Amino acid sequence: MIDLSKLAEPGSIEQSLVDKIDLKRLPRHVAVIMDGNGRWARARKLPRVEGHRAGIDAVREIVETAARLELPVITLYAFSVENWKRPRYEVATLMMLLKEYLRKELATLMENNIRFTPIGRVEGLDPSVQRELRYAEEETAKNSGLLFQIALNYGGRAEIVDTCNRIMALLREREMSDAIIDEQFFADHLYTADIDDPDLLIRTSGELRVSNFLLWQIAYAEIHVTKVFWPDFRRRHLFEAIIDFQSRERRYGGVDESDAEMFIEAEGSPRSS
Ligand code: FPP
Secondary structure (H helix, E strand, C coil): CCCHHHCCCCCCHHHHHHHHCCCCCCCCEEEEECCCHHHHHHHCCCCHHHHHHHHHHHHHHHHHHHHHCCCCEEEEEEEEHHHHHCCHHHHHHHHHHHHHHHHHHHHHHHHCCCEEEEECCHHHCCHHHHHHHHHHHHHHCCCCCCEEEEEEEECHHHHHHHHHHHHHHHHHHCCCCCCCCCHHHHHCCCCCCCCCCCCEEEECCCCCCCCCCCCCCCCCCEEEECCCCHHHCCHHHHHHHHHHHHHCCCCCCCCCHHHHHHHHHHHHCHHHC
16 A cells, blocks of 8 residues: 655645556556766766766665555666776776665665666676675565666667577577577566566656667657756656656557547448448
8 A cells, every 4th residue: 555645745746746646557667767967967067976976866766766656666777788888987986886875775675675686787797796786686585565676787689689599598408499489488588577568768868769778678668758867856757757657548559449439430330331
């Protein structure tokens, strides 16, 4: 049961936004491209890494809010396979911030019944980062609330290639190399096997790109872009994104019901018979 008192102060902007949300039609999975840390820092004449540091507060608030809203899954894009091209100091700071976050926030994850898991080529990260990730994953493994996935050393194309290789190895092992697979089998071998696809993809900082994020899984996701830079992204922005999501008509390639009825009527009319 969602405790509304934990989501917004009475009379606040957040409260007025929560009132507009249909709590029975929440997205099952929200994916977020956290962008604009560098521009946030530049606007304040600060080094880029200060934008990442400030971004941690947004991560904390959004993950906690997602748990309080009882969303089943949230996935945050924290480090892409392409991000290794950034200056060495920036990469090292991002990894350090991640380790610090995991150490400091483990208690909050436990308090909020959040299960944490990384997705991506985790084996390509520094062993010290892998250790912290494994520890947080193991400690939170029995939690039954929000699943918090963090995409690290992640690329959508890399995931698809990894999945193909995994499936080919599996079929070879079972001596079924000629087998023909279907979409469900493929999805069952992605990093996100067993997880519902995102219903809502949020991108901050106004860019209109999907940046190699969850390429397979976002096939039917509704996309919400906000100009807000990630370090400024707060609960109220998540609520706005959910309100926007709930205003969309999702057809999955079909037609809406009233159009379908018109079609049936037209078929039955003398003109079309
Ligand atoms: C994009 O902003 C953001 C990133 C590449 C990293 C996101 C990381 C964090 C918010 C902090 C670490 C995360 C966790 C979960 C502890 P950008 O640098 O590309 O911004 P710009 O486009 O304005 O330059």
